[in-house]
Amino acid sequence: MRRNFARVLSISLFLVIAAVIYFSLSKVYPFNWTVIARYSKLFIDGILMTLKISGFSLGLSLTIGMLVALARVSRIDFFNELGTLYVWFFRNMPLLVIILLVYYGMGSVLNIDRFLAGVISLSLFEGAYVAEIFRAGIEAVPPGEIEAGAALGFYNHQIMGSIILPQAFRISIPPLIGQLISLVKDSSLVSVIALGDITMRARQIGTQTLATLEAYLVLAGIYLLMTSTLSILGRYLERRLAIP
Amino acid sequence: MSVLELKNIYKSFGDTQVLRDVSFSVNKGDVVAIIGKSGAGKTTMLRIMNYLIPPDSGEVYFHNSKVILDRKVLRTVRSKIGFVFQRFNLIRHLTALDNVAIGLVKVKGLKWPQARELALKKLKEVDLANRVNHYPSQLSGGQQQRVGIARALAMEPDLILFDEPTSALDPSLVGEVMTVIKRLSASGITMVVVTHEMSFAKNIANRLVYMEEGQIIYDTTPEQFFLSNDKRVRHFLNDFLEAV
Known part of the structure; x- marks a missing residue:
């Protein structure tokens, strides 16, 4: 109360x-809101693009994160070091710089398009954080349960697959939701390579209509709406998958 | 007929020598109680028996064949040696039923429905038929430990090792677990129990192993042990009585 x-x-x-x-x-x-309302279709295009980039990046960064986390907990020193290096590099590099490097570097050599460049940059960057989240989840699984698996005669990969990862995944959900929200927010930076996400659309609308502040206020509202929805979904998922 | 044999086992953790030249053999039908002060090496010895800890030197023989650090050998040996942990070590994200069934699926290659059917039978044997769908966190310590025992039993092992199965329990819950262990010993299952329960050592075991400072001092019958005039034994028993 x-x-x-x-x-x-x-x-x-x-x-x-x-x-x-x-x-x-x-x-x-x-303030001139009527002119903004006329551009609602462009806003929706932008939202869809932001969601599309975020969705693809989420999938790819989870994959990268899982692989890097496994490398970091591996008993093979080389994988360990490789994983550490990855996390060091991408956590110490501004996302904007990564986007520029990927787009102008890989883009010019491999001729990849903006969308792919955006998704790859975001995934590489977020993947490093996801890796740390998964690693913490893996390390939080009680050693006694791992021992129990070994005592039953499980192979190591079975201990990983049936005991460690299912729990590590559940432990990781709350921080992963936080990371997903960061991803959606960070995706605004891909607007620098003129990928038509919501931030770029808002800027476009602002310049075209001269109602700049209005466009950015709408943009702010849209981000709040998207991220809040995600955190509600996240809380639901967390409850659904919680271990009693 | 020897089920399991330790030959001249040495083990150190860092600078501390935990086992010094331990030789010991379990025969079919034996109910061995291992007693001694904490730090005497009881648990380490038990863990070397199923190679959860490999010895520094010395050999372990299971049914007269040497156990080596090879994943296939360890899988076979461990699948035939049940292990009951002091802190139960149930897998948190699985129900009681699946905790018992998972070994059958992952190691013995049964399908889940058959494994669960068998698991249900074993849970009935430990008086837990009404708790099959509970998660470990929803069970009392005594119930969790009985699931742990059912998990070991389900594999139909040639030998079950118990590592202080009642030490982590509230005094009021010791009884229910001891009842199950007593019942098992009466059914002819070969077992080795590291315990502080003198009544078990005295009344149920047919062999008693007393350890001190990493060595087996006595390997005898309970009757002889409790009547012994050996100063060390009298000391141990006196300390024990005082502690109780």
């Missing part, structure tokens, strides 16, 4: 502050 009251109060405060800012801005800045 008190909790709910606090929530209502804080949301009201937030809305009041937003309204105050909006109205004081409107004194000096002539």
Whole structure:
């Protein structure tokens, strides 16, 4: 009850502050929403592109993350080092730089298109974080259960497949949802290679209509909507898959 | 007829020598209790028996053939040696039934329906027919340990090793687990039990092994052991009585 009251109060405060800012801005800045409404189709195109990039990158970064995590927990030193190097490189490199390198580097050599360049860059980058999430999940599985598998006569790959990974995956879900939300937000950077995601569309609409601030306000709202939906879905998934 | 034999086993962890020249053999039908102070090497000895820990030197023979660090050999040997852990080590994301069935599927190659059928039978034997669909976290310690015993039994082992099966339990739950172990010993299953339960050592076991500082001091019948005038034994028993 008190909790709910606090929530209502804080949301009201937030809305009041937003309204105050909006109205004081409107004194000096002539907001023009009608022109923006005419571009709704372009916004939707942008949303779809952002979702498409995020979806493909999610799949690829989970794959990369799993492989790198397995390399990092491997008993083979070489794989270990390789995994460590991967994580070091991509966590110490700004995503924007990766996008530029992939697009202008790989792009010019292998002739890959913008979309692929965007997906590859995002996946390489997020993959490093996903790898760390999976690794932490793998290491959180109690050693006693691994021993139990060994004592039954399991091969190592069976211990990995039937005992470690199913648990590691469940343990990883909450941080993975967080990472997915980061991925959606980070995908805004692919607009620098003129991939028609929602950020690029908003910028386009802003320049075309001169209603720049309006376009960016809509953009902000869209991101909030997308990420909040994801975190609700994530909480649902977490509950569904929780081990009693 | 020897089921399992240890020959001149040495084992150190870092600078601490845990086992010094231990030789020991289990025959078919034996119910061996291993007792001794903590740190005497009891658990290490038990773990060397199914090669969960490989010895530094010395040999382990299972049915007179030498156990070596080879994945196929270990799989065969371990699938025929049940192991019951002090802390149960059930697999958290599996129900009681699947905890018992998984070894049959992954090691013995049964299909899940048959494995579950057999698992159900074994859970009945440990009085858990009404808990098959519970997850480990939904079971009491005593129930978890009985699932652990059913898991070992389901593999139809030639020998079951118990590593202090009741030490992690609330005193009120020791009874139900001991009842099951007693029942097993009466059914003729060969077993080796590291225990602090003197009543088990005295009344159920037909062989008693007393260890001190990494060596087997006595390997005798319970009657002889409890009547022994050996100072070390009297000391151990006195300390034990005082602790209780």
